[in-house]
Amino acid sequence: xxxxxxxxxxxxxxxxxxxxxxxxxxxxxxxxxxxxxxxxxxxxxxxxxxxxxxxxxxxxxxxxxx
Amino acid sequence: xxxxxxxxxxxxxxxxxxxxxxxxxxxxxxxxxxxxxxxxxxxxxxxxxxxxxxxxxxxxxxxxxxxxxxxxxxxxxxxxxxxxxxxxxxxxxxxxxxxxxxxxxxxxxxxxxxxxxxxxxxxxxxxxxxxxxxxxxxxxxxxxxxxxxxxxxxxxxxxxxxxxxxxxxxxxxxxxxxxxxxxxxxxxxxxxxxxxxxxxxxxxxxxxxxxxxxxxxxxxxxxxxxxxxxxxxxxxxxxxxxxxxxxxxxxxxxxxxxxxxxxxxxxxxxxxxxxxxxxxxxxxxxxxxxxxxxxxxxxxxxxxxxxxxxxxxxxxxxxxxxxxxxxxxxxxxxxxxxxxxxxxxxxxxxxxxxxxxxxxxxxxxxxxxxxxxxxxxxxxxxxxxxxxxxxxxxxxxxxxxxxxxxxxxxxxxxxxxxxxxxxxxxxxxxxxxxxxxxxxxxxxxxxxxxxxxxxx
Numbered sequence: 247x248x249x250x251x252x253x254x255x256x257x258x259x260x261x262x263x264x265x266x267x268x269x270x271x272x273x274x275x276x277x278x279x280x281x282x283x284x285x286x287x288x289x290x291x292x293x294x295x296x297x298x299x300x301x302x303x304x305x306x307x308x309x310x311x312x
Numbered sequence: 313x314x315x316x317x318x319x320x321x322x323x324x325x326x327x328x329x330x331x332x333x334x335x336x337x338x339x340x341x342x343x344x345x346x347x348x349x350x351x352x353x354x355x356x357x358x359x360x361x362x363x364x365x366x367x368x369x370x371x372x373x374x375x376x377x378x379x380x381x382x383x384x385x386x387x388x389x390x391x392x393x394x395x396x397x398x399x400x401x402x403x404x405x406x407x408x409x410x411x412x413x414x415x416x417x418x419x420x421x422x423x424x425x426x427x428x429x430x431x432x433x434x435x436x437x438x439x440x441x442x443x444x445x446x447x448x449x450x451x452x453x454x455x456x457x458x459x460x461x462x463x464x465x466x467x468x469x470x471x472x473x474x475x476x477x478x479x480x481x482x483x484x485x486x487x488x489x490x491x492x493x494x495x496x497x498x499x500x501x502x503x504x505x506x507x508x509x510x511x512x513x514x515x516x517x518x519x520x521x522x523x524x525x526x527x528x529x530x531x532x533x534x535x536x537x538x539x540x541x542x543x544x545x546x547x548x549x550x551x552x553x554x555x556x557x558x559x560x561x562x563x564x565x566x567x568x569x570x571x572x573x574x575x576x577x578x579x580x581x582x583x584x585x586x587x588x589x590x591x592x593x594x595x596x597x598x599x600x601x602x603x604x605x606x607x608x609x610x611x612x613x614x615x616x617x618x619x620x621x622x623x624x625x626x627x628x629x630x631x632x633x634x635x636x637x638x639x640x641x642x643x644x645x646x647x648x649x650x651x652x653x654x655x656x657x658x659x660x661x662x663x664x665x666x667x668x669x670x671x672x673x674x675x676x677x678x679x680x681x682x683x684x685x686x687x688x689x690x691x692x693x694x695x696x697x698x699x700x701x702x703x704x705x706x707x708x709x710x711x712x713x714x715x716x717x718x719x720x721x722x723x724x725x726x727x728x729x730x731x732x733x734x735x736x737x738x739x740x741x742x743x744x745x746x747x748x749x750x751x752x753x754x755x756x757x758x759x760x761x762x763x764x765x766x767x768x
Contacts, residue, residue, distance in 0.1 A: 268676075268683045269736040270747025278633035278642065280626075288626040292721050295619050302529035302604065306514035309603050311562040312466040 314414045315340055319370035319394035330354070330362045330400075337365060337398075345416030349458040352585030353410050353419065359427040361402040368444055371397040373411045375421050375457065375472070378488030383463035383507070384415075395420060399444065408451040409442055415460045421476075422586065423453035426567075426578075430587040433567040433578045435548040438480035454553070454566045455480070456586035457489075464489050467511040468496070469582035470562040471519050474553050474608050478525060481551060482610035482658075487523050495522035513557055513604060525608035528616050532602040537594055540602075541575050544568070546617035547607050549759055550656035553580075555606040558599035565590075611689050613656060613716040615723045620691030620714045621654045623723035628695065628712050628730065634746060637732040641710065650695040650709065653759060656716055659686035670756035672706060676749045680734040681713075684727045689716040691723070694757055695730075706754030 258264075280288075317324040328337040334354055341350055354362075373395045380393050391414040400407040408424030423440040426433075434454070442449040455476040459469045471492045478484040487495070496511055496519035511519070520527045532540050544554050545568055554565040556579070566587075567578030577590040581599075590597055615623075625645075632642035644650065657665075663686070666678045695710040710730035718724035725744070728735045732751040737744045 264679075264683060266683060267685070267736060267738060268680045268747075269738065269745040270734070271745060272741065272743040273631065273634045273735070273746045274743050276630070276633045277636060278639060280630050280633065284629070285626075288622060288629075291622045292619060292723075295616060295622075296721055298531070298534055299529060299616065301534070302531040303517075305531055305604065306517055306529065307512060309513040309557055310560045311470075311511045311513050311516050311557055312560045 313343055314392060315343060318414060319392055319396060321370060324367070324369065326367055328365045328367070330364055331358055334358075341412055341418050344414065344418045347418055347458070348584060349417075349419040349422075349456075349582070350410070350412075353422060353424055353456075356424055356427040356585070356587065357400040357402075357407045359429075360405075360407050360425060362400050362407055363403050364401055366399045366401070368397040368399060370394040371411065373397070373413070373420055374486075375488050376411065376413045378490035379413075379415075379460060379463050382490040382493070391415060397444075399442070399449070400424065406442070406449040406451055408440075408453055413460070415462075417458045417460050419456075419458040422456040423451050424456075424586060425451055425453060426587045430567070430578050430589065433569040433576065433589075434587070435568065435578075436477060436481075436551055436553045436566040438477050440480065454564075454580055454586060456580055456582070458582050462507045464493065465508050465510045466582050467516050467519075467562045468492050468508065470555055470564050470580075471496070471516060471523070473564055473580060473582075474520070474555060475523050475525060477553060478608070478610040484524055484610050491523070492519055495519040497522075510560075511562075513606075516555070516557075516562065517606060520606070520608040525610060526613075527609065528607040530605040530607070532605060540605075543618060544577070544605065546621070546654045547656075549653065550617075552607055552609065552656065555608065556599075556602060557604040557606070558597070558602060561599055563599065611658075611716075613689050615691060615714065615716050615718060615720050617654055617656070617691065619720050620656075620716070620723050621652055621693055623714050623725065624652065624654065624691070624693035624712045627714075627725040628693075628710065628728060631728060631733070631735045631744060631746065632730055634735075635733060637748070637751070638730055641731050644709075645695075649698055651698050652693055653696060653757065654691055654693045655759060656689055656691050657758075659688055659690045662686070662690060662692065662713070665758060669758060670705065672752055672755035674750050674752070677729050677734055677752075680736070680747070680749070681727055681729070684736045685739065686713065686726055687715050687717045690714060690726060691716050692758065694759070696757065697754060700754065705756045708755050708757050709752075 396412045410422040411420035413420040437452040455473045479486045496515045564580045579588045632638045663682045691714040694708045696707045700707040712728035713726045715724040735746045
C-alpha cells in the first residue's frame, strides 16, 4: 500500500463534505430586535469587567502569598 | 536524619501492610520531620481500603533533583540526592503514589485518588502515568507536594501543582520547583540560590506568566458571595484550578459541589492535604478571609468567564428575536427561567464530544456545530431550565459558543442552538446565519453530574 493510498483509506468518505459549514441564510432582519437600551445595558456590563481586573492586579503587590 | 537504609536497593523493607503497619511506615519517615501531609495521604488511601504500600527505592525524582541541584547540593552537609516512592494499593487496585524526599518536610510529588467523600466534587483531575519494574500504572489525581520550607514555600508548592496539572491535562510545559523559583524572579543567580522567605502575589502572578500560564485575577471584596461563587465555578467547570490567597497563604481550589443546598469547595493545601473540604467558606474557612483569586490559564484565552457569559446572554437574546419560532424562548429568557452554566473547552474537543452527548441532541445540530470553524478555545454557555435539577437528563434548552480568543470587552459568538434554530457567525460576515432544525425540549449537559442544589 502506498502512503497516498494509506492516507485515503483513513479519510472518511464524507470528510470533505463535513468541512463545509451546514449553515442557513444570513439573518438581516429581526422580528424583535434588541432595543438600544438593552444593547447599552449589555455593553455597560461588559465595560465594567476590565476595570475590575485592573483593580485586582493593582492589589497584588500588597498581598503576601507565603 | 534519614533512615540508615535510605534509598538502598537491598536489605530493606519493601511492603507495609495497611492499616496494621502504618505506624512503622510513618515512624520511618517522621524521623525526617513531622509530616501532617503524610498522615493525610495515608488517611485518604485508607478510606479507599488501601491494603498495602510498596516502597520503590532508590527513586530519582525530577522535582526533588531540581531542589537538590539548585539548593541542597550547595550546603556543607547535603542530604541524599535520592528519594523513595510509596505506591499505594487496595489489593490490585492502584490508588496512587507519594514521593518521599530526604528533607524535613518529606512529602514530595504526590498523586492519590480523591477520597470517596471528595470524588464527586473533584473538577481538576489529571492522569498520572507510573512506570515501575516493567509495570504500567495510572491514577487520576490533582498533583500535590508539600513545601520544604526552605527552597520552596507554600506559594511555590501551589504554583507547581497548578503548572503540573496543566502540563498533564492540557499539554503545557513540565516545570520543576527550580523552574518555579526562577519564574517568580526571586532567584539571585545560578550560583547563589538563597532560601525563600515566601512570595508576594505579584511574584506569583509573574511566575505563572513566565511558565506560560497567563492569569486572570479576582478581588473577592468586589463581588457579592453569590457572584463570587459563580466566578469560581465557571473556571472549575472548565477544569481550571483557582488559586486562592488567604492571609499569608496560598492554596488551590480544585472542585465544588453542594451539601444540603450549600456550596462546598475542594481545596489542595500543601500544609495539610491534597483534598480538603471547605464548608461555609464565607465565615468558617480555617484560613479566614479570601483575599484574592488567581486563575492561571493553559492556553490563549483572552475572554474572562464572566465576559463570555454576558456575551452569551446578549447574543442569545438578540438571535432569539430573529424568528417567530424562537420568540417564546426569548420571553422565557426575559422571565429569568434559565440557569446559565459556562465553561471553557478546547474547541476540537468540544466538536468531538458532541457525538457522545445526549442522543436528544440530534444529528442535524451536531453536524451543524461540527462544521462551523472555531478558534482553539471556546467558552460554552448552557441555558438550563430552572424547572429541572442540575444533573437531570434534559436540563439544557439552548447553548451558545463564544470565541475565547476574541476581545475581552466584546466577545465574539461563533455558533448556537436554541429551540428550533441553529445559528452560526462565520468569519468576515456581517450577519449571523440561521437555519431551522428540530425543536428540542431539552438535552443533557456536557458538564459532569455532581452534587447539586435542588431547585423547586
